[in-house]
Amino acid sequence: MTTRFQSAVPALALAAALGSALAMNIAPAQAGEKGAAQEKCYGVALAGKNDCAAGPGTTCAGTAKTDHQANAWKHVPAGTCTKTTSKTSPTGYGQLAAFEAKTAKSS
Structure with missing residues (x-):
């Protein structure tokens, strides 16, 4: 049971990191669209x-x-x-x- 948990932790960390990176890329584009014109x-x-x-x-x-x-x-x-x-x-x-x-x- 510990082996399954230990292998799941890196996968969850990778998913969280990718999600954060994608969210940071989207936010500036939305802000620019609203304020630019x-x-x-x-x-x-x-x-x-x-x-x-x-x-x-x-x-x-x-x-x-x-x-x-x-x-x-x-x-x-x-x-x-x-x-x-x-x-x-x-x-x-x-x-x-x-x-x-x-x-x-x-x-």
Whole structure:
């Protein structure tokens, strides 16, 4: 019984080492994909889904009080912000800076 256990230990150690090496190779690629071609887009985040430091009334990620809050931003792929719909933006699309929200029109 000890012989089986002794031969299993090196195999488990090798599997753990390979798993760690593979995990280290994957993590930098994922981080680079998210940060490399992203921009802050104001007015497109949904309530509670904004990224960090959104302005007055928010402290960090997930603190936007309303959908499309004018001072709350979300990371989006570069070049897509001003093409993304925003119900509060004067242009109707996301903005690259915080803005004064337009007032809702009555029907």
